[in-house]
Each structure stands twice: as C-alpha cells, then as structure tokens.
Amino acid sequence: SIPLTFFSGIGFASKNGVLIKGSNYLEALRYVDTVVFDKTGTLTKGVFNVTKVNAVNVSKDELMEYAAYAEANSNHPIAKSIVKAYNKNLDLGKIGEYEEIAAHGIKVNYNGKTVLAGNEKLMKANNVKYTPVSETGTVVYIAVDGKYAGDLVISDEIKADSKEAIAKLKQIGIKQTVMLTGDNKKVADAVAAELKLDKVYSNLLPDEKVEKIEEIYQGRGEKEKVVFVGDGINDAPVLARADVGIAMGGLGSDAAIEAADVVIMNDEPSQIAKAIAISKKTSRIVW
Ligand code: ADP
C-alpha cells in the first residue's frame, strides 16, 4: 500500500476522531511498546452509582445529607453520584470552608460541623477511627467532627470497548499494558483481571503516578515509546511526562486535554490501537 504522509496521516486520524497535535507525536506512536492507562473515566465509564449505604451512629438520611453536602462543590465523578443519590435540593449557603484533597476526598464545614468524605487515606490523615469496608467498589468513608459516621459503596462500570481495546493493542504488538489508579486495590485488581492488563498499581497519589511512569522508563531503550492515557485534572503531569500523552476528549477535563499530545474525541479506548495503526502506515516523505 502507498504510505500516507505525516500530513495526511494527521488528517486521516482526525477524520477518525483522533486529534494529533503534531507530526512528532504521530511518529512517536509508531514506536510505542507500553501503554499505561488511568482507570476512572479512561477504562471505566467514570459514572458511579451508590450501591450501599452503611450508617454508624447517625441515621441513613443524615449520613446521605452529610455526604451530599460534602460533595456538593466537587466535580469528581464520585461526588456527582453521591449528590444524585441524595436527590434533594442543597442549600449551598450552609456550606462554609471547603477543601478538596486530591486522591483523598473532601473536608468541609457544614452547619458548623467538620465533615470528611473520602477514602481510608483521608480517615487516617485525620485520625478518624473507622471500620475498613471490604467490598469490590469504591468506598467513601464519612466522619463528622472527627467521629466515624459510616460509609457509602459506589460502583463504576468498565467501558463497553475496553476489553477489546486491550486485546487489539496486544494484536498489534504492544508489549506491555499497565493501569495506574488512585482507587483501592480490590477494585483495581478486578478491573485489571477482567481486561487482562499486564500490570496494575492502586492507591496512588497523583505524584506517585508520575513516579510509576519514571519507573517504567528506567532501563529502557531510547527508541521504544511509552503512551499514557488519562482523563482527569490529576492526570495532567503524567500526560506531560509520557512520550505520548493521550486524553479522553469527551468527558475529559480541560487540563487533561490541554496537557495531552493526542485527544480521543469519543472516549473509546479502542481508538488508541487505531491511532498506533495509522502511525505505522504513515511515513515521512523525503524529498
Ligand atoms: P483515579 O486514579 O481512579 O482516576 P482519583 O485520583 O481521582 O482516581 O481519586 C482516587 C481516590 O480518591 C478515589 O478512588 C476516592 O477514594 C478518593 N477521592 C477523590 N476525590 C474524591 C471525592 N470528591 N470524594 C470522595 N473521595 C474522593
């Protein structure tokens, strides 16, 4: 077949919903041997549903109220699911000082009380005596004025084409697929097993995601390239560090789209194998 030029390669990719921000990235895609993914919003839909409510020392309604007010000002998909499950009007005037702590959760003053909503890291950092919950789901622990008030289990779904996307990458010769996530080990391992990923790292802070990418770079040849695929504000530093950063353009955050070298318009992970395939068919015309 006649090789596409880099110029028409970029045009062809864009017609297929893959925006490539420069011919150097199209070129780099040809040499990718490792594809690293974020989990939430990238391999999973990033649309959570509350599946369990376990109130301790307060009523279920009160627990949901604390949780909803804590999450009212957050754009995180976890927050949206909790506000949706509460399903009542929120009086935002009742919310005082508010802090969103990346990869931990929320600390907020609600009705004069300090409410924490987040993972085990958040509870530990605030010396809350909580009961660890073992569920295949993301657990949001709630504490009010330092006292444990219960937990919510929320679940996300794997995107319809994620499994095929990973299989396709293997078919076109990608050596290693990896997932990095701030979510808990149980959820991460279940997703990795379902998708047949080669490696999985869980409970990561945003900085630790960058460290993992650095680890992956250790002792590698110059030629083989690493792709990172992500969607969140937290993913921007990793997107910038990878040889080729790929962002989900549909539900992805502006910061991720900005930091990325390639943008997948329809959020389907199978587009990554397509982009690599296009780059392999493309060659520079030497005059
Ligand atoms: P991922 O790496 O899967 O995209 P994040 O880094 O956004 O996930 O978040 C990691 C973890 O931090 C979540 O699984 C959750 O436990 C906690 N977390 C983050 N934001 C919130 C929030 N708004 N409310 C509760 N928990 C949160």
Ligand code: MG
């Ligand atoms: Mg994410």
